[in-house]
Amino acid sequence: DDTASRYLADENATLALGAHIAAAMQPGMTVFLEGDLGAGKTTLTRGILRGMGFAGRVKSPTYTLVEPYAVSNLNLYHFDLYRFQDPMEWVDAGFRDYFNPHSICLIEWADKAAGLLPTADWTIRLTPVEDGRNIEIQAHTEHGKACLAQLAL
Ligand code: ADP
Ligand code: MG
Structure with missing residues (x-):
């Protein structure tokens, strides 16, 4: 798979x-x-949303499992599945429909819903290094590789 990585010195980075x-x-x-926990997954999501022009608050959807945002003509769904337990809830809540050609889904703790999720186009891993973080983006699909190629880290 294609990968790109970089060091992020602080939250602003x-x-x-x-x-x-x-x-x-x-x-x-x-x-x-x-x-x-605390690696910076939600912080990065906040940066992505701000980059798309969303000016409001971006809070961690720890209890609601997902927070929907309507930004720049698309729906962005930010999942935090840390507390996800019941696969039935996935269907009942209609989460399946959130994965469609017009939306972007960012998912924290995706392993908690293994088998329910589509293949990721990217995996983004944040790791503490010294006082900052290392970020590594890995592309798994053709679509993901094409988007990663657009990104000069
Ligand atoms: P997660 O969603 O992975 O649990 P959060 O984004 O909620 O993590 O919290 C990350 C914490 O780390 C925040 O306190 C944020 O200020 C801090 N942080 C984010 N990016 C960096 C960075 N590059 N270097 C140091 N601290 C960071
Ligand atoms: Mg988080």
Whole structure:
């Protein structure tokens, strides 16, 4: 798979890179966000949303499982599946329909819903390094590889 990586010295670097990533993303993408609690997954999502022109609050959907945003002519769904337990809930809540050609889905703790999710176009992994973070973006699909090629990290 194709990969790109970079060091992010502080929170502002994570937010700025999120905005940069936003410019390379396309509708229909599914992105898994990996890394421990506090790694910066939600911070990066905030940067991506700001990059798309969303000016409001971006809070962690820890209890609601998903937070929907309507931005720049697309729907962005930010999932946090840390507390996800019941596969029936996936169908009942209609989460399946969130994955469509007109939306972007960013998913924290995707492993909690293994088997219910489509193949990720990208996996983004955040790892603490010194006082900052390392970010690695891995593309798994043709669509993901094409978008990653647009991104000069
Ligand atoms: P997660 O969603 O992965 O649990 P959050 O984004 O909620 O993590 O929290 C990340 C924490 O790390 C925040 O306190 C944020 O200020 C901080 N942070 C984000 N990016 C960096 C960075 N590049 N270097 C140092 N601290 C960062
Ligand atoms: Mg989070």
